[in-house]
Amino acid sequence: MVTYIIRRLIGAFAMLIVISMVTFGIFFVVPQWAGATPEAMASRYVGRAATPETVHLVAERLGFNDPVVVQYGRFLKGLFAGAEYDYGAGVEQCPAPCFGYSFISGQPVWPNLVDRMPVTFSLALGAALIWVVAGVSVGVISALRRGSFFDRISMGTALAGVSLPIFFTGMISLVVFSYGLGWTPPGGAWTDFTVNPAQWAYNLLLPWITLAFLFAAGYARLTRAGMLETMGEDYIRTARAKGLREREVVVRHGLRAALTPILTLFGIDFGLLI
Numbered sequence: 464m465v466t467y468i469i470r471r472l473i474g475a476f477a478m479l480i481v482i483s484m485v486t487f488g489i490f491f492v493v494p495q496w497a498g499a500t501p502e503a504m505a506s507r508y509v510g511r512a513a514t515p516e517t518v519h520l521v522a523e524r525l526g527f528n529d530p531v532v533v534q535y536g537r538f539l540k541g542l543f544a545g546a547e548y549d550y551g552a553g554v555e556q557c558p559a560p561c562f563g564y565s566f567i568s569g570q571p572v573w574p575n576l577v578d579r580m581p582v583t584f585s586l587a588l589g590a591a592l593i594w595v596v597a598g599v600s601v602g603v604i605s606a607l608r609r610g611s612f613f614d615r616i617s618m619g620t621a622l623a624g625v626s627l628p629i630f631f632t633g634m635i636s637l638v639v640f641s642y643g644l645g646w647t648p649p650g651g652a653w654t655d656f657t658v659n660p661a662q663w664a665y666n667l668l669l670p671w672i673t674l675a676f677l678f679a680a681g682y683a684r685l686t687r688a689g690m691l692e693t694m695g696e697d698y699i700r701t702a703r704a705k706g707l708r709e710r711e712v713v714v715r716h717g718l719r720a721a722l723t724p725i726l727t728l729f730g731i732d733f734g735l736l737i
Contacts, residue, residue: 487538492531501527582653587736589667590674595729598679602686603718609691617683624680629673636673678732682725689721696720 494504502515505522525548526534540546541561548555548564557564562572601621605614624632641649647669654662693699694717702712 483539483542484535487535491534491538495531581655583737585656585663585667586670586674587733589664589671590678590736591729591733593671593675594677594679594682595725597675598682599686599718599722599725601679601683603690603713605683605687606690606694607713614687618687621680621683624676625684627677629677632676633670633673636669640669674736682728685724685728686721689724690717693717693720 491504501522502518504527505518505525522528526537529537537546541557541559541563543559545559546557546561546564548557555564557571560573562576564571565575568575601617605617608614637649640646648666652666654666656663694713699712699716702716703709
């Protein structure tokens with residue numbers, strides 16, 4: 464057991480290193496491969512109105528002329544020990560974990576992320592709860608009533624949900640439920656959960672449902688396919704032959720086996736949504 468835990472920890476550490484290399488490569492190496500000069504990269508920090516001498520000075524001070532290995536080492540050091548950004552007009556401190564410095568907001572990136580995490584997690588968790596419960600429930604009922612009117616309607620709706628782009632669904636939801644019926648706020652409203660939980664949920668209701676409709680459609684189809692395959696297995700017939708109630712057969716034996724791909728998909732979708 465200890466060996467397994469050590470292996471998992473080593474694997475997780477190696478994965479973090481790979482992620483850091485990929486992240487660094489996307490933002491720093493790929494632009495150079497695409498032909499961006501150090502001065503072009505430095506101009507993002509000082510603006511287009513800066514003189515060529517200022518841009519060249521900033522490129523030197525930010526280390527864009529250094530070898531890629533040196534830049535990556537500085538990038539890792541910033542994550543664990545913090546960094547300093549000298550862009551000519553002064554030195555900006557970026558404490559660990561340093562994910563970069565935003566010259567637009569005038570502060571490190573990490574505090575900006577922390578400030579927005581409550582909104583992001585509120586939106587993601589609420590939508591995830593709705594799409595998992597709705598998608599799995601619809602998928603199970605459709606599988607148990609295969610070929611019924613409910614099955615045809617739900618799977619047709621799920622197909623539309625998978626096909627429609629999220630921006631189109633969101634736009635239609637705003638027009639109908641916010642501007643047309645006036646049931647929900649049109650957007651931009653945010654209330655902290657600790658201040659007013661009811662208002663918090665009310666402001667996020669439409670975004671929750673919009674996101675949940677997109678994801679629940681795929682979960683319903685995947686759950687239905689998994690349940691149809693599982694309910695035809697020999698151990699399901701054996702469970703019925705033993706006299707188990709149909710509800711127990713479906714939940715304990717059928718749904719449990721069908722949830723394996725659902726859990727895998729949920730991990731991927733929730734990570735992408737965050």
